[in-house]
Amino acid sequence: MNIAVVGAGISGLSAAWWLRRAGHKILLFERHYKPGGRMNSRRKAGLVVDHGERYILRDSPVLRELILDCGLQGDFFSIDQPIFTRLPDGSFKETAEEAVDLNRATFRDGLLMLPEALRRQLGGFFSIAVTAVEADPDNPGQYIVRTDPPLRASEMRVDGIVFATPAPQAVDISRPIHSSLNPAFLERAAAVTYTRCFTLIAALEEVKLARAFYGLEVPESDKSNVWWIAFEDTKCQGRGFKGWTSLVVHASPAGSERLWRMHENDALERLYREAREIVPELPREWRWARAKRWEQAQVVNTDDLPDFDRYPAAKGEALVEFCGDYRIGNGVESAAQSGRRAAENLIRKSEPESDE
Numbered sequence: 001m002n003i004a005v006v007g008a009g010i011s012g013l014s015a016a017w018w019l020r021r022a023g024h025k026i027l028l029f030e031r032h033y034k035p036g037g038r039m040n041s042r043r044k045a046g047l048v049v050d051h052g053e054r055y056i057l058r059d060s061p062v063l064r065e066l067i068l069d070c071g072l073q074g075d076f077f078s079i080d081q082p083i084f085t086r087l088p089d090g091s092f093k094e095t096a097e098e099a100v101d102l103n104r105a106t107f108r109d110g111l112l113m114l115p116e117a118l119r120r121q122l123g124g125f126f127s128i129a130v131t132a133v134e135a136d137p138d139n140p141g142q143y144i145v146r147t148d149p150p151l152r153a154s155e156m157r158v159d160g161i162v163f164a165t166p167a168p169q170a171v172d173i174s175r176p177i178h179s180s181l182n183p184a185f186l187e188r189a190a191a192v193t194y195t196r197c198f199t200l201i202a203a204l205e206e207v208k209l210a211r212a213f214y215g216l217e218v219p220e221s222d223k224s225n226v227w228w229i230a231f232e233d234t235k236c237q238g239r240g241f242k243g244w245t246s247l248v249v250h251a252s253p254a255g256s257e258r259l260w261r262m263h264e265n266d267a268l269e270r271l272y273r274e275a276r277e278i279v280p281e282l283p284r285e286w287r288w289a290r291a292k293r294w295e296q297a298q299v300v301n302t303d304d305l306p307d308f309d310r311y312p313a314a315k316g317e318a319l320v321e322f323c324g325d326y327r328i329g330n331g332v333e334s335a336a337q338s339g340r341r342a343a344e345n346l347i348r349k350s351e352p353e354s355d356e
């Protein structure tokens, strides 16, 4: 069967990988020029910064299979520095949960290595946004994928679809086929909301921290916009930035809203100044910094999410599935797991029923 997968974040890549393993032909569509979605890295002359999700869990079975299949085991390493929490009195606390946890892992050239390796295997249409999926009037049970820029319709006819974008886009793109979907599912998917995240990414020269740490969590408050400060020096090995440290500062959801309204340079300066108040070892000035705005960073209230499994996405045996971090739980592991589940559902529906 020909299956379209819309979105090359980790959920879509996972769905596509499992479907291809089952022998299906995959047409992967991604509106961005590169894969990964929110599991992404920025690279510049040897400086690597993971600016969305910061690490993945070594013991995730679904990710392990993808990593092995892509031959990335040798590039995968545990993070051997702790994560601290900043207490209201300004001290840093390392709790058992935040201490060195060798289950936290990343790739030598950034988290993006896994999406890139999957893309090499799966191919796909990049810098192509899917605008709508329609039922094919001439071929019942088939779908036509509409894109921007447009591709030839004859090539875009598929037997099944996996929507692997955040929920609002998935609801929107699937609008022409809503009559074949479950209204209870659509209602719940349309209600999923996301936090925004304003992120500072910077390259710093020679930062010596009093206590090495990988990340510092800063409880949300109205006094500071900072939510998370992360350092990384293992990945700054290239010619331009050898011996440097990369810094990532994520603003809190409320802080992101405040910074969003400011001029970008002012917002960057402010976030950096606040990070220096927390970590005084930071140099007065950065050598290179950029802002990254995540319009949909994390699903709000994962605990409140409905149990989507109780609401199948499609009516009957229609070959339509939805996956992403809103289906099972927040984060890369859950997103990858939801992609696998979407693939399994489609495979099950596509197989002829046995007579037994």
Ligand SMILES: Cc1cc2nc3c(=O)[nH]c(=O)nc-3n(C[C@H](O)[C@H](O)[C@H](O)COP(=O)(O)OP(=O)(O)OC[C@H]3O[C@@H](n4cnc5c(N)ncnc54)[C@H](O)[C@@H]3O)c2cc1C
Binding pocket: 006, 007, 008, 009, 010, 011, 012, 029, 030, 031, 032, 035, 036, 037, 038, 039, 051, 052, 053, 054, 128, 129, 130, 131, 164, 165, 166, 169, 173, 197, 199, 250, 294, 296, 297, 298, 323, 324, 325, 326, 330, 331, 332, 335
């Ligand atoms: C700043 C930040 C910090 C985070 N921190 C954590 C954390 O600490 N812990 C944690 O568990 N999780 C964290 N996350 C969340 C985690 O990264 C996501 O849950 C996960 O990556 C989501 O994967 P996904 O495949 O569901 O969605 P996405 O990665 O969003 O993938 C969806 C893809 O669909 C594409 N797309 C959208 N519309 C279209 C269209 N019309 N046509 C074609 N393609 C389209 C998008 O470009 C994107 O590539 C963080 C995210 C961010 C941004």
